[in-house]
Amino acid sequence: MPSRSRRFCWQDPTWRNTLVNSMMILIAGPYRSGTGDDPEKMAANVRDMESCALPIFRLGHIPVLGEWFALPLVKLAGSTQIGDGPFNEIFHPIAERLLNKCDAVLRVGGASQGADLMVKTAKEKGLKIYYSLEEIPSQTRN
Numbered sequence: 749m750p751s752r753s754r755r756f757c758w759q760d761p762t763w764r765n766t767l768v769n770s771m772m773i774l775i776a777g778p779y780r781s782g783t784g785d786d787p788e789k790m791a792a793n794v795r796d797m798e799s800c801a802l803p804i805f806r807l808g809h810i811p812v813l814g815e816w817f818a819l820p821l822v823k824l825a826g827s828t829q830i831g832d833g834p835f836n837e838i839f840h841p842i843a844e845r846l847l848n849k850c851d852a853v854l855r856v857g858g859a860s861q862g863a864d865l866m867v868k869t870a871k872e873k874g875l876k877i878y879y880s881l882e883e884i885p886s887q888t889r890n
Contacts, residue, residue: 769887771876772810774843774850775800776866777857779815785830793857800856800881808887812850814843814866844869852876854884 777797783789794815804811818839825834843866847853853870855863855877867877878884 770809771851771887772812772849773804773852773854773878773884774846774866774870775804775811775813775854775856776843776860776863777855778860778863780830780862781860782858790830796857800854803881804854804884806888807881807884809852809884812846814839814846817846818842840865847873847875850875852878852884854878854881 775797778793779790781793783793794813797813797815801811801813821838821842822835825838827834827838829835840862843862847866847870850870852875853867855867857863870877
């Protein structure tokens with residue numbers, strides 16, 4: 749049985765500050781751009797974006813990729829190829845909806861109309877835009 753005197757993280761002022769000040773950060777980068785719709789190249793693009801997720805988490809924030817939400821839904825919707833009806837119905841729109849829950853965007857990688865659209869939309873919503881991990885403030889205890 750846990751000790752009743754143990755403080756929970758939200759009771760600790762330092763952790764409470766971290767929880768209150770942490771941001772949900774959308775990692776936006778190329779998915780299809782420059783791949784010729786090659787599944788292996790697109791998977792490599794997702795891995796490149798995902799490589800930023802753990803550092804963002806360790807800074808005290810919540811990292812998200814639109815692909816984490818879109819790809820399972822695209823499959824469930826019956827998409828059979830990149831760019832078909834179910835894909836287009838879901839892929840970019842879910843990222844735009846996700847932006848409504850985010851505080852910031854980290855733009856990574858090379859040329860991408862989709863990632864640039866996410867940055868443009870985020871700016872219109874007044875979200876913070878970062879172009880490198882080093883720009884993101886830390887919210888963790890040191």
